[in-house]
Amino acid sequence: MLQDIRDNAQSTIAKVIVGLLIISLSIWGMDAIIGGFTGEPEVATVNGQDITEREFLRTVQMESQQRLMQMENPDQSLLDEDQIRRDVLDALIQQAVLTQDAQSQGLELTDADIDSLITQMPQFQIDGQFNRDRFVATVRNLGMGVGEFRESMRKNYVVNQIRAAIAQTGVVAPENVAHLLAIQNQTRDFRVWTVNASDVAEQVSISDDAVAAYYEDNRDQFREAEQVDAAYITLSLGELAESIEISEDDLRAYYDQQAEEYAREERRAAHILIEADADADETMATIQQRLADGESFAALAEEFSIDTVSAEQGGDLGFAGRGVYDEAFENALFALETGEVSEPVETSFGVHLIRLEEVRRSEPPTFEELRDELRTELARAQASERFAEVRTQLADAVYTADDLAGPAEELGLEVRQADGVTREGGRAPFDHDGLVRQLFSEDVLNAGYNTELIDVGDDVSVVARVREYREPRQQELAEVRDEIVGVLEAAAVRDALSARADEVLAGVESGELSTDSWQTYDDQGRGGADLETYVLQKVFSMPRPDDGGITTGKAVSSEQAAVVVLEAVNDGEVDRESQEYTQLRQFMAQLEGQREYTAYQQYLSNQAEIERP
Template sequence: MLQDMRENSQGTIAKIIIGLLIVSLSIWGMDAIVGGFSGEPEVATVNGEDITEREFLRVVQMESQRRLSSMEQPDPAMLDEDQIRADVLDSLIQEQVLTQDASAQGLALSDADIDALITQMPQFQVDGQFNRDRFVASVRNLGMGVGEFREAMRKQYVVNQIRSGIMQSGLVADANASQLMRIQNQTRNFRVVQVPASAVADEVEVTDAEVEAFYQDNKDAFRQPEQVDAAYITLSLGALAEKIEIDQEELQAYYEQRSGDLAREERRASHILIEDGADAGQTMATIQERLEAGESFEELAKEFSIDTVSAKDGGDLGFAGRGVYDEAFEEALFALDQGQVSGPVKTGFGVHLIRLDDVRRSEVPAIEELEQQLRGELARERAQEKYAEVRAELADSAYAADDLAGPAEELGLEIREARGVTKDGGQAPFDHAGLVRQLFSEDVLESGYNTELIDVGDSVSVVARVREYREAQQLALEDVQDNIRANLEVRKIREILEERAEAIVAGLEAGESLDALGAGEWEQFEDQERNAAGVDAQIMQTVFSLARPNEEKASYGTAITRSGVAVIALDAVNEGDAEGGVDLDQLRSFMASLEGQREYAAYQQFLRDTAEVSRP
């Protein structure tokens, strides 16, 4: 049989088939050949078009990585995989609906358009020029092929065209913007009289029967959750670094190596800042033309710069080192020669022209002044490699050991103890959700294993085990009665205060005076804004929620404060200014943007509701 196979493989037909396979592999890859026979599985179909499983899994992976990177302490175990998959599928369906809509409207990008967009993207450039190697590497890091990336760009761009068109079409009536501005700028005149909690505290009495009744009615609130006492080992880069000794010769060599960085350079800059809007390019071109014509940078800063503080001084920003300015601003500033003016530089504040006015460099401090800092830096640098090595050893040793004594002795680490750790956590390092979840897992809690080695911080790792487990239990009344009594006292004081305040309001509305009501004296406030400083926030919230008073009678209300209760008399509402200006323009733009967002959301929902979607 083997001989027959060998002879057939040398035949003409076999050679043709192999040749076709080679050509297919070179052009489309293995997926094209396998897919040609089996078809690519789909996870959903939208109006007859498939969302493939490969695309779905790729986006799931990207979304998982995005959520991990947004965590303060990244922990894969914290990810809800089912929720991620559901969210990703919904987003892909929505994207497919929008893409189909764009296609139906005749919106499309040619291959040349895609090429132009890609070559202009700064993340694919080196020294301002498109770099194919960087482009390919970046796309592969996303888990995509070049063709997939180009298609994703094509879809996203045409969808963005529709989104931008709808969102920019949002309109708001000038009258509505002016009315909202008047309300926002409104001020109010009011009076306040305070009734402190101390004034009614003597009227409050909580009996033992009330305490016991509250305990019986709320027993679930007085249960001690299940707890564990845990032993643990901590491995940290800082602790390793403390054990590393740096001799004087090493310190001197490191000092000389760092001397260039230790001499701090500061640059004195001036700038002209304009808003980054539709007219920014023309405005900046005008400024540059006038500079070239010999006009003073200082005078142009006073005329054009929206940074009014520096504009008064001709745009002068003073001396500053690295790490002070926006990254783009800093990069441009430190690339200038003294007296040179940059081209337009865009930051989050707007568009700048930057002039370098002066450069000064400080002397390198003596080694004695920096000895402690440099020893620490060098020790941490040396500890980095050792940390990775010891971490791997601890992970293996703890996994195989029946306790923590062996790994601790082997690596010279200390065993510590934490008491009363619940499923909600405890003191560090058991404030890390991943470590706590492992501690209460079946393997650790019931089978007596060590936890895995968990990274709980930057170069800090912990392995733990349970020493003692305590089931959840009902706390005895005598253990919690003091807290119950204190809470009931606070509750009763508040009830009495509210009754007292309502009685005062009723008397005032009936025409009685504060003296007759025995309620103290009014404190007067005039022209107070919504965010007025020096007035309790709860009082201000009540003041601006009260109905307008009429000419003869104030509007009354009450507010619970930190110290008691306040009775409020609203005397007048002063209309706010709604004249045209920057604030009104910004408010109008903001309201129009919100309206555009609502319209686009409604448009998306309409497309989604009318689409035919099937999920296998």
């Protein structure tokens, strides 16, 4: 191989290539060569500035990860990659427009500014101090390099400053706030009469002709969607755990291992906390000397401790186990004997003297009390190792298999069946969108392949294949008659309720029907606790009655109808010094500021020269 390389290096072709390189270097310089290999392709251009493909793809990856984290059960197959790419490109273009605007206004962060911001960010700190290792690790977890993160901060910070400045300029007229608050606090006096569906049910009768007519007019509603009958294998950690046999000896050995954890030790501590300042050593020496002279720890805690809450209790912190206190504090506490006082211990809170007041230990539950819990824990621990192994084997086996029977037999799993799965899904596990999408994919539905092994839940994986496909079909009238009758009955009941309400309404408006026996509400606000929502919405949408008059109206739901007689509208009180008024004014100003910023963004985008692929 090496000799071939040497021979080719002396060939005519090699000499020609070298000659071309020399000519390129002499005419255009090194950048002509290097740039040809390192120039990055762009996905869009904003006012002549490129948005690179690398930046675009990295942002797409980050956005995909963010959307996965927001899912209850993260599933890559549920992501709409095309939509994500469109959203990311739009966002990067908008960011470029805003960044260029910030630069044109002379807003830019120096490297020192960025350093200052980074070191002040809590997510990069340990015990209140900037930690470079945490910073680098956090940035890498975001899929970025340190330089990329700094550049992102440089862009986003100034853009956010402009956004905040514009948003804070939102102004709302005090009268508009007062008017809205008065409407919000408005109350009304009214009376309500109601009739229930059961009161008109006897008036409802649905004929066969009505059923047939509805069926003919709505045939498209009664088309049965395409369906598949599926075979599938479920691999579940829980089922694997149930199949694992745990011996009595293993259970007892596991209990012995865990007994120490069940026998929890808690220690009651008291402390004296002082500031870790220049005088700390002198102050602590004074406290220690006074303790040695016989003064009470509790009295000194009350005098010196800056932890004012515990100081009132003589420094008492109560009982706590491991994992509660700062590591240095905990180590010192659990090294003490009862009644012993520690040497000074420094933590992020200051400098402590710690006294151990009392130790208590809880007795562990008996073996019999923990038997079932121990068996479950031990079986799941063993099953976890087996699950990962079997999952890999199953994924490999079904990839090339012509059916599911072979892989199932090989791995001791069961092939199950599910009928009537539509593109909308079916019973579990076909209530998982990713699995259903694969089941109806071209390869599985028409080419006869198995689906991939899909994780449909925590430690539950499923692979499926199509057993039978059924085309969409028109359902017969006899199949859907009961459904149609239900629809028609509901409509007829609603019509009957509305008609009955109209009769009552007419009687009220003509003065022939008294409202004395109706349910009365005085000074009722919008949060009426014992009123149906549809009634309350009707009450507060009715116009204000004339002086001495009334306004009437009706509201109808599927179960009830109501006639409303509105007697008075009481204007809401407005206290311009109240917190309610202040909060509403701030909220409305923020909305106005955001609207102005959105308009500003749109203006910049309209003025920009944007080239998309």
